[in-house]
Each structure stands twice: as structure tokens, then as C-alpha cells.
Amino acid sequence: MAILTANGIKKSFGDTQVLRGIDLEVEKGEVISILGPSGGGKTTFLRCLNFLEQADSGTLTFLDETVELAKANKKQIRAIRMHTGFVFQNYNLFLNKTALENVTEGLITARKMKKEEAVKKAEAALLKVGLSDKADAYPNQLSGGQQQRVAIARALATDPAILYFDEPTSALDPELTKEVLAVMRDLAKEGMTMVVVTHEVGFARQISTKAVFMENGVVVEAGAAPEFFDAPKTERTKEFLRSMSSKDV
Amino acid sequence: MSERVIDILLESFPKILIPGLLRTIPLTVLAFAFGLVIAVIVAMIQYANIKVLKEVCRFYVWVIRGTPLLVQLFVIFYGLPGVGILIDPFPAAVLVFAVNEGAYASETIRAAMEAVPHGQMEAGLCVGMSWWQIMRRIVLPQAFRTAFPTLGNEMISMLKDTSLAANITVTEMFMTTQRINAKYYLPLALYLEVGFIYLMFSTILTRLQHYGEKKLAAYGKR
Numbered sequence: 001m002a003i004l005t006a007n008g009i010k011k012s013f014g015d016t017q018v019l020r021g022i023d024l025e026v027e028k029g030e031v032i033s034i035l036g037p038s039g040g041g042k043t044t045f046l047r048c049l050n051f052l053e054q055a056d057s058g059t060l061t062f063l064d065e066t067v068e069l070a071k072a073n074k075k076q077i078r079a080i081r082m083h084t085g086f087v088f089q090n091y092n093l094f095l096n097k098t099a100l101e102n103v104t105e106g107l108i109t110a111r112k113m114k115k116e117e118a119v120k121k122a123e124a125a126l127l128k129v130g131l132s133d134k135a136d137a138y139p140n141q142l143s144g145g146q147q148q149r150v151a152i153a154r155a156l157a158t159d160p161a162i163l164y165f166d167e168p169t170s171a172l173d174p175e176l177t178k179e180v181l182a183v184m185r186d187l188a189k190e191g192m193t194m195v196v197v198t199h200e201v202g203f204a205r206q207i208s209t210k211a212v213f214m215e216n217g218v219v220v221e222a223g224a225a226p227e228f229f230d231a232p233k234t235e236r237t238k239e240f241l242r243s244m245s246s247k248d249v
Numbered sequence: 250m251s252e253r254v255i256d257i258l259l260e261s262f263p264k265i266l267i268p269g270l271l272r273t274i275p276l277t278v279l280a281f282a283f284g285l286v287i288a289v290i291v292a293m294i295q296y297a298n299i300k301v302l303k304e305v306c307r308f309y310v311w312v313i314r315g316t317p318l319l320v321q322l323f324v325i326f327y328g329l330p331g332v333g334i335l336i337d338p339f340p341a342a343v344l345v346f347a348v349n350e351g352a353y354a355s356e357t358i359r360a361a362m363e364a365v366p367h368g369q370m371e372a373g374l375c376v377g378m379s380w381w382q383i384m385r386r387i388v389l390p391q392a393f394r395t396a397f398p399t400l401g402n403e404m405i406s407m408l409k410d411t412s413l414a415a416n417i418t419v420t421e422m423f424m425t426t427q428r429i430n431a432k433y434y435l436p437l438a439l440y441l442e443v444g445f446i447y448l449m450f451s452t453i454l455t456r457l458q459h460y461g462e463k464k465l466a467a468y469g470k471r
């Protein structure tokens with residue numbers, strides 16, 4: 001069953017149309033990677049799905065509720081956000097909160113969870129990303145990779161139906177990238193539904209069930225992995241994958 | 250120094266200090282507290298970009314920062330009775346100093362709020378928090394920490410500026426000194442004495458400010 005169906009999402013910034021009608025269907029347990037050159041609209045697309053950006057048109061069906069993206073009201077937006085998790089390129093941890101508090105914050109304030117219960121959940125989430133020993137550290141005392149793993153724990157602890165990742169490792173050096181990718185790989189194995197924007201083609205190939213190639217605000221090609229990676233149908237995708245994998249090494 | 254001068258200084262010290270404790274300090278603390286409330290509200294309106302209100306706030310900051318404090322005191326205390334509004338000296342002073350501080354501190358706080366990386370707001374929204382919750386628990390605490398040293402300096406300036414309240418008949422330290430001087434005519438000694446008491450007060454505030462800065466430095470280095 002589809003958890004999420006996006007239809008005809010369009011978005012312009014001023015005169016530039018950044019998304020020209022994007023469709024995407026995500027089934028439960030799928031891991032979908034979105035690839036494409038810089039400026040193609042990948043980030044904007046993810047942000048529209050979570051209303052960090054308001055799309056100009058298009059619909060979103062999420063957990064059997066359909067909303068018009070341009071007309072969604074506060075209640076609908078909040079309902080969707082309560083069941084999604086978002087992992088940003090630059091972590092965006094709350095700098096005045098410890099790692100543990102970063103995770104409990106949304107549970108206590110937005111979900112009205114009791115403090116002890118929230119702490120238990122947060123501890124479990126931190127354990128999952130391998131950071132139990134850093135629970136009391138502030139973001140400024142953590143490496144980029146650790147910060148990103150706290151951010152993943154923060155998103156996970158809310159039990160999202162879907163997790164969005166926007167280039168979660170592009171601000172990290174290779175060593176730290178590895179630890180974050182390892183966490184994401186575990187999540188994929190456990191059947192977490194994820195949409196991942198990434199430039200790590202090798203990683204995308206390993207974890208994805210489906211892949212999407214996006215350029216200039218349109219989906220050029222979408223298909224099941226690993227076929228998408230091994231035998232792309234369009235010339236443009238082929239070319240892009242080749243250019244990326246030569247960068248990989 | 251003659252014995253007479255020393256006697257007068259010793260005798261006048263408590264006479265100046267007491268209005269300091271009863272007028273200058275309460276005026277500073279009350280006006281600063283109200284000023285902070287105004288400042289936070291004004292800063293939030295501007296940060297949230299609320300249409301008409303934002304213009305009103307800009308106008309307020311523009312007028313207050315562009316006119317002398319002394320003129321503001323005179324308008325409120327000597328001017329308003331002309332249209333039937335009479336305010337006692339002390340409350341009038343609290344009002345003017347608070348409104349004044351509100352304008353300056355709102356700019357300090359707004360800048361500090363804008364310095365909080367915006368991504369945290371988005372991250373908060375993504376975990377389902379409301380704008381208010383994020384404001385209260387994430388943005389304001391960080392902004393306050395950034396603004397703290399500047400706010401501390403503003404409070405110390407205000408402490409000294411309260412001497413202007415003498416002009417609207419608030420019997421604070423400076424006015425008291427003027428009165429004592431009228432009796433003994435010892436301007437150098439007496440004005441140095443009141444200056445010394447101001448210095449004591451502002452030194453205490455500076456100490457408190459440093460102590461506060463240390464306390465606030467708790468969450469990780471920056």
C-alpha cells in the first residue's frame with residue numbers, strides 16, 4: 001500500500017520554475033533515492049512534501065488523507081509533520097539542548113509525552129545510532145557525523161511513517177560519512193520507509209528499492225533498483241551516473 | 250581637605266545613598282524589566298514579520314531612538330498634563346525609561362534572534378512543534394544568551410541615565426545631591442561623592458553581568 005503519493009507538484013521562486021510537475025509514489029518499507037545534478041530541485045521537492053516550502057500546485061496523499069499542497073491548512077500540515085521525519089544536510093540540531101534533549105524536545109512539547117517516557121524513547125533512539133555515551137553532550141561538542149546521527153535519532157524517536165533525508169552526508173568528510181551511512185543502512189534493513197536525496201551513488205544503489213533521476217524540475221527517469229543503476233533507460237541518466245561514479249573513487 | 254568638608258561628606262553619604270537605594274535602583278530595575286518585556290514583544294513581531302504591527306514597531310523604534318531621553322521625559326511629565334494626563338514623577342520616569350529601553354533592547358534582541366540559525370526553526374517544525382514552542386524553547390533562549398552582554402551594558406547605561414529623572418522632580422541620588430549642595434555649596438566634593446556612589450552601583454552590576462555570562466556559557470563552546 002502506498003504511504004505517500006505526490007501528484008503534479010509545481011513550485012516557482014519568482015520567475016524560475018523549480019519544480020515542473022513531480023509525481024512520486026512511496027510504498028511502505030521502500031527506500032527511494034533521488035539523484036540529480038545540483039539545482040535540479042531535489043531539496044525543494046522534499047521541502048514541499050513537509051511544507052517547509054509551499055508548493056504552487058499539486059496534491060499529496062499521505063496515510064490516506066489527500067491535501068492540496070497550495071491550500072493545506074495548519075491542522076493538515078501539522079498532522080503530516082507529526083508522522084514524518086526530516087534529516088537536513090546541516091543537521092539543524094537545537095544548539096541550546098543536549099543530544100538527549102534534542103530528541104526528547106519534540107516528544108515532550110509536540111506530543112505531550114511524559115518526561116520519563118520521552119527520555120526512555122530518546123535513549124533507545126540514541127542507542128540505535130550508537131551515541132548512548134554522548135547523551136549529555138551539546139551539539140557544539142560533537143563531530144559533524146555525531147550531530148547528524150543525533151538528528152537521525154531525533155527524527156526516529158517520533159515514530160515517523162516516512163523519513164526524508166536531504167543529502168545527509170554532503171557536509172561530512174569520508175570517515176564521518178561512513179558512520180552516518182551505516183546508520184541509514186540499518187534503518188533500511190529494518191524496513192524503515194525512506195526518501196533519500198543523495199550524491200552517493202554507490203550507497204544509493206545498495207540501499208534503494210527504487211531510484212529517481214531528477215533534473216530541471218522534472219523526473220527524467222524513475223525505476224526499480226538495481227536495474228535503474230545497472231541499466232538506465234535514458235541516455236541522460238546513464239551519463240549522470242557515469243559522471244557521478246567517476247567522482248566516487 | 251578641611252574637617253568641615255569631611256564632616257559634610259560623611260553626613261551626606263547616607264542621605265545620598267538612601268535615595269539611591271529607594272529611587273535610582275528601583276527605577277533602573279523596574280524600567281529595565283518592563284523595557285525587556287516591550288523589547289521581546291517588539292522583536293518577536295519583527296522576527297515573525299507580522300504585517301501592520303511590524304510597521305508600528307519600526308515607527309516606535311525610530312521615534313524613540315531618534316529623540317533625546319530628556320525631551321521624552323519632558324513631554325510625558327510637563328507636556329501631557331496639558332491634555333489632562335497627569336502622572337506622578339516616579340511612574341512617569343519608569344514609563345519613559347521603559348519605553349526608551351524597549352526600543353534599544355528590541356534591536357539588540359531582534360539581531361540576536363536573527364543570529365540563531367534558521368534551520369533550527371525548520372527542524373522544530375518538522376518534529377511537530379508549533380512556532381510558539383520553538384520560539385520559547387529554542388530561539389529565545391539562544392537569542393537571550395547572545396544578547397546578554399549588550400543588555401547588561403544597556404542596563405548600566407540606564408542606571409547612570411536615571412540621573413536625568415531629577416529634571417522631572419524625582420528625588421533620586423542626583424537631585425538629592427543638588428539639594429545638599431544648595432545648602433553647603435561644596436560642588437566638587439559632593440558631585441564627586443555622588444559619582445562615586447554611581448560607580449559603586451555600576452561596578453556591582455558589571456560583576457553581576459560577568460557572573461551571568463559565565464553561567465550562560467554552559468552549553469558547549471561556540
Ligand SMILES: Nc1ncnc2c1ncn2[C@@H]1O[C@H](COP(=O)(O)OP(=O)(O)OP(=O)(O)O)[C@@H](O)[C@H]1O
Pocket residue numbers: 013018036037038039040041042043044045
Ligand atoms: N528559497 C529560494 N529562493 C529562490 N530560489 C531558490 C530557493 N530555494 C531554491 N531555489 C532555487 O531553486 C533551484 C532548485 O534548488 P534545489 O535546492 O531544490 O536544488 P537541488 O537539486 O537540491 O540542488 P543541490 O544538489 O545543489 O542541493 C535552484 O536553482 C535554486 O537556486
Ligand SMILES: [Mg+2]
Pocket residue numbers: 042043044166167
Ligand atoms: Mg539540495
